[in-house]
Amino acid sequence: MLTKLNHVLLAGVVALACSSCQTEKKADYQVIPLPQEVVLTQEKPFLLNKNVSITYPEGNLLLKRNAEFLSGYIRQATGYTPPVKGLKDGETAKHAINLGLDADIANKEGYVLTTTSESIQINGQTENGVFYGCQTLRKSIPAEAQGADILLPAGSIKDEPRFTYRGMHLDVCRHFFPLEFIKEYIDLLALHNMNTFHWHLTDDQGWRIEIKKYPKLTEVGSKRNCTVVGKARSGKYDNIPYGGFYTQEQAKEIVKYAQERYITVIPEVDLPGHMLAALAAYPDMGCTGGPYKVSPDWGIFEDVLCIGNEQSMQFLEDVMAEITEIFPSKLVHIGGDEAPRTRWAKCPKCQARIKAEGLKTDKQHTAEDRLQSYCMTHIEKFLNSKGRQIIGWDEILEGDVAPNATVMSWRGTSGGIKAAQMGHDVIMTPNLYCYFDYLQTADSKDEPLGIGGYVPVEKVYSLDPTAALTEEQAKHILGAQANLWTEYIATTEHAEYMILPRMAALAEVQWTQPEKKDYADFTQRLPRLIKFYQRDSMNYAKHIFDIQAEYTTTQEEDGSGSGAIVATLRTIDNAPIYYTLDGTEPTTASEQYNGTGIVIRQSADLRAVAIRPEGKSKVTEKSFYINKATFCPIELTGTQPTPKYAFKGATALVDGMSGIDNYATGEWIGFLDGDVTAVIDLGASNGNAAGKTVAELPEIKHVSTHAVIDMGAWVAGCTGLTVSVSDDNKSFREVAAKEFPVEMDSRKKAVANYEVTFEPVKARYVKVLIKRTPALPKGHPGEGGIPFLFIDEIEVE
Known part of the structure; x- marks a missing residue:
């Protein structure tokens, strides 16, 4: 069975029998990821039509396969299939696309694509590089060009990737995906010039890879009796058995499928945490014995x-022995994340291991931290003996890091x-840039249920993997x-909805040199790539076509101390935007946005919509509440x-804009420890208060x-408000205080309002003390832990 990206549009082929139906369409090289260098000439373009052939050096089976891929890509777009021919040394072909090797190309994945009116030549140092040249040519041709002749501009492209590691990850443990979708996923990696597929195969919710020495891993560990309904720990379950796993033969099939597209499959067996599925199958490997x-x-x-x-240690070695037989990748991912030390601290066997290995507690790490490092190092040595190296999540830095480990930094960039810096x-x-399970829009009310967070396309595009590093340190960033x-x-x-088109933004982060990156230019090229998604029936997210809004505050220049909010609206295609400020639905009869920004000086409810011939965008909504604290100088003292x-x-x-229920949008500010004290200078809202x-x-x-x-x-609310006032910002007197109950519902998600009313008082400065929840309540998974406090808008009336 062919995947969607390889599907041939046979219906279009029939329609091409009559040559009189042919038209001409222009190609261009405004592709994603953007090549490093494109130089066009004024020469006659190359005409791609049904008379074109694709050649390769006879005997080179990899270039033959590249040629066959390119022929298939052209067939998808145009309906005609260029024949593939092997050429002997010294033999040439007219009106052809020629694939070849050139040892003078410096980068192993680099290529040079040269177009003249007579031919197209794609050379790479390796067959791999030629494959990426084929991807660029593929994306230069319009996605829908059935029966058309294609005019490809004359010129040359010299290109190579910025990073050697360009990856996408897929978790198949929480939810299992069929083999054909895994192939589709790999096809998408190829389309976006990526070369690594990180396959997360084991977790608490399911063991998804056959291990022949331990058959219960899939007989028992691949199946759960039910699945939680709604958010995690909702207490509601669907009572529907759920399962699935890949046989070793199926996994090898995926490895081969990926290799043909120059993609390495890195398997992940997460250890020593996230092992409930394995423990369900073999309970003797746990500290308590189960059940x-x-x-x-x-x-x-x-x-x-x-x-x-x-x-347990023998089990890990046995599993890794079979994993290395299935997956030839140099790197094997061993997880290492989110492994609580609770059981180890009370387990006699673990404590005996700590004593026997001389693992000590110090100021940085507990003995149990070092027990995890002992496990990591043990597995590293075993995999090294198999000619492999380990990669793990950044938690492997907690303890004595296995010396040759590659670190995958997920908790921000600091890890x-x-x-x-450690080498x-x-x-x-x-x-915050690369978790594609996070929401793609700040407005989540129409989105599928998700884990939360906020990672729009623009955020992905803004990532610079080597930021804050010296030139020498940056050499350690593989990608x-x-x-x-x-x-x-x-x-x-x-899954398609969550990765597309964010995958396109990531592709440019991975491939294109930072000085060549430009988000505005990227958004102009993106609709061309989206046509490929449309053609291949991909369920891509369409937020990129919604209105992008930015809200800034300004101070008036008349010395009054008052300010305004400026709403700047844009679309990637400059579609006309209409808006209202009274909360009513905007139409073409509403005010049209003129591009200079909407100035808001009083409370308003903005509604805006982009209207295109094919229909309306999602309505952008934002409410503004102007009060006596809005635009005033504010200082956080202490925390x-x-x-x-x-x-x-x-x-x-104090910007007049309240956040929605997503704390990661930038509308809220988050505190991890200590109460919050803010001092607001109210005098500024009434002009110069001096004198x-x-x-x-x-x-x-x-x-x-x-x-x-x-x-x-782990985000909790406030437990108290205290208000004090002052005329000099030195001596404050308390005018009100109110306590609020500690939130006890471990599943609650909401925006809470906290307010206090008091006898009227005149003052220049108002100090607001916001008390945080001191600890997560009893029964919470993080019971006793310190929760975050996210607050927004201090309103004063």
Whole structure:
């Protein structure tokens, strides 16, 4: 069976019998990822038609396969199939696309594509490079050109990738995907010039790869009795058995399919945590002996492999022995993430191992941390004996890092920076840029249920994997990868929706040199690539065609101290935008946006829509509430936002814009420890306050703020508000205080409002103390842990 990307549009072929139906279409090289150098000439273009052939040096089977791929790509677009011919030394072909090798090309994946009116020549140092030249030519041809002759501009392209590792990850444990979709996924990697498929094969919710020495791993570990409904730990389950796994032969089939497209498959067997499925099959390998079950829920679980148990260590070696027989990749991913130490701390066998190995606690690490490092190092030595090397998530830095480990940095970029500074090779996959299970839009009300977060296309595109590193350290950054975790992604259609078109943005991060990158230019090229998604019936996300809105605050220049919000709206194709400010639905009869920004000086409800001949975009909505604190100077004294969630800083609390229930959009600022104290200078809202009498200062009687509650993400609300006022910003007197109950519902997700009313008082400065939740409540998976506090908008009336 052919995958969707290889599907031949046979119906179009029939329609081409009559040559009089042919038309001409122009190609261009505005492809994704953007080549490093494109030089066009004024010569006559090359005419691609049904008389063209594709040649390769006779005897080179890899280039023959490349030629056959290119012929198939052309057939998909045009309906006609260029014949493939092998040429002997010295033999030439007229009106042909010629594939060849050139040892003078420096990069192993580089290529030179030269177009004249007589021929197209694609050369690479290796067959791999030629394959990427074929991808560029493929994407230069219009996706829908049935029966057309194609005019390809004369000129040359010299191209090579920025990074040697260009990857995509797929989790098949939380939800299982059929073999044909795995092939489709690999085809998408090829389309986007990627060369690594990271296959996450084992986890708490299912063991998905056959291990012949341990048949219960798939007989028992691949099946769960039910699956959680809604968000993690909702307490609701569907009571439908769920399972699936790949045989070793099927996995080898995928490896071969990927190899033909110059893609390496890196398998992941996550250890020593995320092992509930394995423990359900072989309970003697756990610290408690069970009973265990394949998890129907998402999250992190205390039951992990018993490192003090010789049987467990032998199990890992046996599994890795079979994994290395299936997967020839140099790197084998061993996870190493999210392995709680709770069981080890109480397990006699683990404590005996700690003692026997002399593992010590110090200021940086516990003995149990070093027990994980012992496990990592043990497996590393075993895999090294098989000629392989390990790669793991950045948690493997917690302890004594296995000396030759490659580190995959997911918790931001800091782990990767640290690893590079230590001399380890690194793959950057920071969650705030590269987690494709995160939402693609800040407005989540019409989105499928997801894990949360916010990673739009533009955010992906902005990633620079070597930022903050010296030139020497940057050499350790092998590349970048995006991850698709599938807790909330149960279908192939949903998976496509989450990766496309963000995959295109990632492709340019991985391939194109940073000085060549330009997001505005990328968005002009993206619709061409999207036509390939459309042609091949991919369920891509369409947020890129929605209105992109930016909101900034400004201070008036008249010295009054008052300010305004400026809403700047744009679309990638400059489609006309219509808007209202009273909350009504915009139509073509509404005010048309003129491109200079909408200035908002009073409370308003903005609604805007782009209207194209094919229909309307999603309506962009934003509410603004202007109060006495809006636009005023504000200072956070004491506790500061955690850098990861600082965003615009304190000014976000007085910008007149409240956030929605997604704390990762940049509308909220996040704190990890300590209560929050903000001092607002209200005098600025009434002009220059210097020299004003008390009677001239603003009168206030109400203060409120908002907090996101997302207990599943360890985000809790406020527990108290205290308001104090001052005339000199030195001596404050308390005017109100109110306590709020600690949130006890471990599943709650909402935006909560906290307010306090008091007797009217005039003051220039108002100090607001926002008390945080001190610890996660009893019964929460992180019971006793410190939750985040995300707040937005301090409103004063």
